[in-house]
Amino acid sequence: MVDTAVTVVWNERLTTTAGRAFLRQGRIELNPRLLGKAPAEVPMVLVHETAHIAAFRLFGANIPAHGRHWRSLMRLAGYAPEVTHKIPVDDLRQGRRRYVYLRVCEQCGDRQLLEAPRYGKCGGCSARDSFLVMKAKAGPAGEAALQRLSLADVRAAFE
Numbered sequence: 001m002v003d004t005a006v007t008v009v010w011n012e013r014l015t016t017t018a019g020r021a022f023l024r025q026g027r028i029e030l031n032p033r034l035l036g037k038a039p040a041e042v043p044m045v046l047v048h049e050t051a052h053i054a055a056f057r058l059f060g061a062n063i064p065a066h067g068r069h070w071r072s073l074m075r076l077a078g079y080a081p082e083v084t085h086k087i088p089v090d091d092l093r094q095g096r097r098r099y100v101y102l103r104v105c106e107q108c109g110d111r112q113l114l115e116a117p118r119y120g121k122c123g124g125c126s127a128r129d130s131f132l133v134m135k136a137k138a139g140p141a142g143e144a145a146l147q148r149l150s151l152a153d154v155r156a157a158f159e
């Protein structure tokens with residue numbers, strides 16, 4: 001007789017994993033921050049972790065974590081056996097700021113690095129709506145990449 005009970009708890013300390021399973025304890029921990037942003041993913045994550053525990057109880061410890069046993073249990077439960085979740089982790093790490101924007105005025109070349117794209121009037125030449133805007137992932141690498149772009153680079157990107 002296979003034990004069918006599992007314990008499910010929220011774990012505030014989880015960062016980038018949506019959930020994890022402790023096979024021998026029959027325990028599942030879910031990430032409230034991550035799943036709070038994507039509540040529709042909760043059933044899938046729960047089934048994913050439960051399938052790990054079920055696979056362990058049915059087939060033992062010497063099976064690959066995401067091998068055919070786990071995959072067939074996922075399918076039995078009506079889910080695609082996908083290994084990674086699609087919740088955008090970058091959003092969480094950087095709060096609401098996902099992108100940084102470089103706004104270049106086509107008239108005078110005035111460059112502004114912005115946290116949100118703003119249009120309207122150029123501070124350099126007062127031209128209206130003559131901006132080209134490029135975006136990169138928020139963070140030092142994205143900002144550096146934008147700083148390196150010349151007006152010609154930006155123009156070329158819009159051709």
Ligand SMILES: [Zn+2]
Nearest residue numbers: 048052065066
């Ligand atoms: Zn897994």
Ligand SMILES: [Zn+2]
Nearest residue numbers: 105108122125
């Ligand atoms: Zn300008």
